[in-house]
Amino acid sequence: MKTLTLKIDGKEIEAKEDMTILEAAEKLGIQIPTLCHHKKLEPYGACRICSVEIETRGKSRIVAACCYPVKNNLNVTTRSTQIDKIRKTILELAAVTAGEDAMGEMRKLASEYNADLSHLRSKTPIEPTRCILCGLCVRRCIEATWDSVIGFIGRGTKRQIALYPEKASICTICDYCHDVCPTGKITSTGPDPPFPQIDDVLAGRE
Amino acid sequence: MESIKPVRNPEELEKLHQKIESERGNEKPIVSICISTGCVALGATSVLEAFKNGIKKTKLEKEVEIKETGCLGFCEQGPRVTIYPDEICYFKVKPDDVQEIISQTIKENKIVEHLLYTDPITRKKVRRLDEIPFYKDQLRPLLENNARIDPKNILDYIHLDGYKALAKAITQMTPQQIIEEIKKSKLRGRGGGGFPTGIKWETTRNAAEQTKYVIVNCDEGDPGAFMDRSLMDGNPHSVLEGLIIGAFAIGAKEGYVYVREEYPLATENITTAIDQAKQYGFLGEDILGSGFNFNVKVHKGAGAFVSGESSALMTAIEGKTGEPRPKYIRTAVKGLWNKPTCLNNVKTWANIPLIIMKGAEWFKNIGTEGSSGTAIFSLVGKIKNTGLVEVPMGITLRDLIYKIGGGIKDDNKFKAVQTGGPSGGFIPEEYLDLQVDFDELDKVGSMMGSGGLVVMDEDTCMVDSARYFVDFLLEESCGKCIPCREGLRVLSKILGNICEGKGEHVDIGIVEDIAFTMENASLCALGTTATNPVLTSLKYFREEWDQHIKDKRCIAKVCKSLTNFYIDPKECQACLICLRECPTKAIEGEKDQVHWINQEKCEKCGICYEVCKFDAVKKLSGEPIPSKPANGMKPIRKGVKQ
Known part of the structure; x- marks a missing residue:
């Protein structure tokens, strides 16, 4: 496999050609925030919090670090006024459904980027679901069971995560979905009987 | 019925053409x-x-x-x-x-x-057609054959030299030569992105994987747009011929035509076209005796606007929910089932046979330096001649609207034109002389899109229009990424508030912040372009936003919450019509006594405004409603206005 050279925040690094910016940055010890990413899962590119600036051939644009493959001579900037502004807005947008009291990674990032989680929520007062639809639980579930017990239903703002009743019997209460949830929505899946509880959790009745 | 013998080489195609010619006569x-x-x-x-x-x-x-x-x-x-024959x-x-x-x-x-x-x-x-002003300034290489062809009869297409481009490409040109010709023509993707078609083909051809696919994108979802539809309904073989040439040049053995569910005639006609092309030897095994094999399947969409986005479309063909995926590795390299895939719009494919037959030079001579060829627009909105037009790239908006479109309906005053579908920007009067092509539209904050063109007049509220398109896109967003899903949700709410008179000054800053995030960080083009109507409305019609927020006034008198209906006592003829028609009985008065609207009961449906023959019902916005005339005031008599 070819090795490429690129610059992240001014530091030069060699990376393998199948790496993403996120992975290359990690090698350098540079932290790029993520909400929908998990090392063991395929990149998904939905939360966009990992947005970074790249410059190639004199043109700069913003891309999602979790999906963007490294390229030779790429110049990446992971923090800038622009990037911070985007991350702040994304967190405030995510809080519309996650709620201003979102826990986990959301809470941590909100204080780092000075995001006021009630700012945009106050404009769109809807019942918070404590979910940002990052899909981590869904994707983790597919890999754990090789058949998804939970999945997305609905489109746009009607999108939500649901337990597929016909597949409920496959659930092994592996707790993986709980482990990956970045907002603390999935508090626990067990112990038993497990299925109604997952459903309750996802439906916000827990 | 005579059994059909497949055409095995260009000579046989020529013979078939002559046979049709002699049978039909002129x-x-x-x-x-x-x-x-x-x-x-x-x-x-x-x-x-x-x-x-x-x-x-x-x-x-x-x-x-x-x-x-x-x-x-x-x-x-x-x-x-x-x-x-006299046309x-x-x-x-x-x-x-x-x-x-x-x-x-x-x-x-x-x-x-x-x-x-x-x-x-x-x-x-x-x-004759070419004497009608609507057609006089058009140039219609793509659409002109629609009137001469029965789309269900391949012989009609062959009669008009159909499949000759395929014969030429497949027997006289190498794949590389075809790609070079398309590159030389500078054809750009007609789906709206405007990516150079030849380069896309080359990337797909050069991609390492052996299995490659070609796709026709006919998921035309913009409201009021029917460009792709008219080609698929009217001349499906032209699209198919382009696709087969593309497949040969790229090295694909399988292709898909993705047609949206709402286009049953297009589905029917392209399916018939595929069957007939197979019978005649233009599809299937050993096409025209060249040894090249290629097959096409029709895939019906399930009614999602976002599936017109190339990666979402491919995901949908794979049998999953049509949601976009990151395209940092181009679909030309990693597309359908992760194989190199060349997806082009209906119009892009239909241009191919023309370029092969008439040459890249002919094509390049039409249009502008950066955007060659013609563009098809659906001209709709407040315009006299609505319909589908094909024009050379570079025509001015003024010519499109006034020469071809015949000007604004009811001779109202022009306010803006939106190009490029629901995520296109609103272009104000000062840019009417703009030359319409991919780059120029981009510069003023709009886009070519797939060719929608909505004309707006002085009775259009630009804040309300922005709200309308945000709401459309909100409904159509797949909901996968946060900037698009939540950004549109909040924008819709804020714009709704402003239109209802509940807007605050800080809202404009919030709108700008969200728009900035959406256009830079959304996953696919639906999100990155969704803010065009909002941002152009803000940029070119800022005073309307301020009026809505500060003065609670909508000058177009469109926003219901900011508009009141009022009967001018000097104009009212006390005819009782509005009084009888009012569904909430909000109008007071009697025969020979001027009428009056009780604002508390009025639901602002506008029926009184529509039915009044004397133009006595007025709309007021941001101004006080004059006080009630004295009881029993007699009308000042006038004649009926026609």
């Missing part, structure tokens, strides 16, 4: 009737039936051919009937007119004057 009258969606909605089916019966009754079946054809674009003048065009034809057309035009070669189009300026009757 003298035989042809009645060409548009049976595309627009004309059918206006009653073309019964006109067609009337012709079939009329021709039968007069025993002219052998001498006259009836052809059911595709759309010619001037839809509001439908049903359209053209009589060949006499009749508009707004009713079944009752058919007898006269048969006895006069077909039998006697005389013109039925009252069915001809009347030039609205010169008041002269016009016989």
Whole structure:
């Protein structure tokens, strides 16, 4: 496999050609925030919090670090006024459904980027679901069971995560979905009987 | 029925062409009737039936051919009937007119004057299409054959030199030469992105994987757009021929035509076209004896706007929910089932046979330096001539709207034009002389898109229009990424508030912040372009936003919450009409006593405004409602305004 050279925040690094910016940055010890990413899962590119600036051939644009493959001579900037502004807005947008009291990674990032989680929520007062639809639980579930017990239903703002009743019997209460949830929505899946509880959790009745 | 022998080489194609030519001759009258969606909605089916019966009754079946054809674009003048060989065009034809057309035009070669189009300026009757102002400034290489072709009959297409480009490409050119020719033509993707087609083909061809795919994108979802539809309905073989040439150049053995669920005729016609092309040896094994194999499947969409986005479309063909995926590795390298895939819009594919036959130079000479060829627009909104137009790239918006479109409806004042569909920007009057092409539209904050063109007049509220398109996109967003899903949700709420008079000054800053995040960080083009209507509305019509927020005033008097209806006592003739029609009984008054609207009861439905014959009902916005006239005030008498 070819090795490429690129610059992240001014530091030069060699990376393998199948790496993403996120992975290359990690090698350098540079932290790029993520909400929908998990090392063991395929990149998904939905939360966009990992947005970074790249410059190639004199043109700069913003891309999602979790999906963007490294390229030779790429110049990446992971923090800038622009990037911070985007991350702040994304967190405030995510809080519309996650709620201003979102826990986990959301809470941590909100204080780092000075995001006021009630700012945009106050404009769109809807019942918070404590979910940002990052899909981590869904994707983790597919890999754990090789058949998804939970999945997305609905489109746009009607999108939500649901337990597929016909597949409920496959659930092994592996707790993986709980482990990956970045907002603390999935508090626990067990112990038993497990299925109604997952459903309750996802439906916000827990 | 005579069994069909596949065409095995270009010589046989030429022979077939000559056979059709000699069988048909040039003298035989042809009645060409548009049976595309627009004309059918206006009653073309019964006109067609009337012709079939009329021709039968007069025993002219052998001498006259009836052809059911595709759309010619001037839809509001439908049903359209053209009589060949003289190309006499009749508009707004009713079944009752058919007898006269048969006895006069077909039998006697005389013109039925009252069915001809009347030039609205010169008041002269016009016989031929190219004399009508709507068509005069158009250039229609893609659409012109629609009137001459029965889309269900491949022989019609072959008669007009169809599949000759395929024969030429496949037997006289190498794949590399074809790609070079397309690159030289500078054809850019007609789906809206404007990516150079030749380069896309080359990338797909050079991608390492052996299995490659080609796809026709006919998921035309923009409201009011029917460009792709008219080509697929009216001339499906032109799209198919382009696709086969592309597959040969790229090295694909399989292709897909993705048609949206809402286009049943397009699905039917392309399916028939594929079957016929197979029978004639233009598809399948050993095409035209060249050893090249290629097959096409039709995939029906399930009704999601976002599936028109290339990666979402491919995900949908794979059998999953049509959601976009990151495209940092181009679909030309990693597309359908992770194989190199070349997806082009219907119009892009339809351009290919023309470029192969007429040459890249011919194509490059049409249009502008950066955008060659023609563009198809659906001209709609507050415009006199609505319909489908094909024009050379680089035509000015002014020519499009005033020369071809005939100007603004009711001679109102122009306010803005939106190009590029629901995520296109609003372009104000100062840019009317802008040359329409990919780059120029981009510069003013709009885009080419797939070719929607909505004209707005002074009665349009630009804040409300931005709200309308945000709401459309909110409904159509797949919901996968946060900036698009939540950004549109909050924008919709804020814009709704502003239109309802609940806007605050800080809202504009919030709108700008969200728009910035959406256009830079959204996953796919639906999100990155969704803010165009909002940002152009803010940029060019800022004073309307301020009026809504500060003065609670909508100058177009569109926003209901900011508008009141009021009866001017000096104009009211006390005719009782509005009083009777008002559904909430909000209008007070009697015979011979001027009427008055009780604002507390008024639901602002606008019926009184519509029914008043004296223009006495006024709309007020941001101004106080004058106080009630004295009880028993008599009307000041006037004549009825027509």
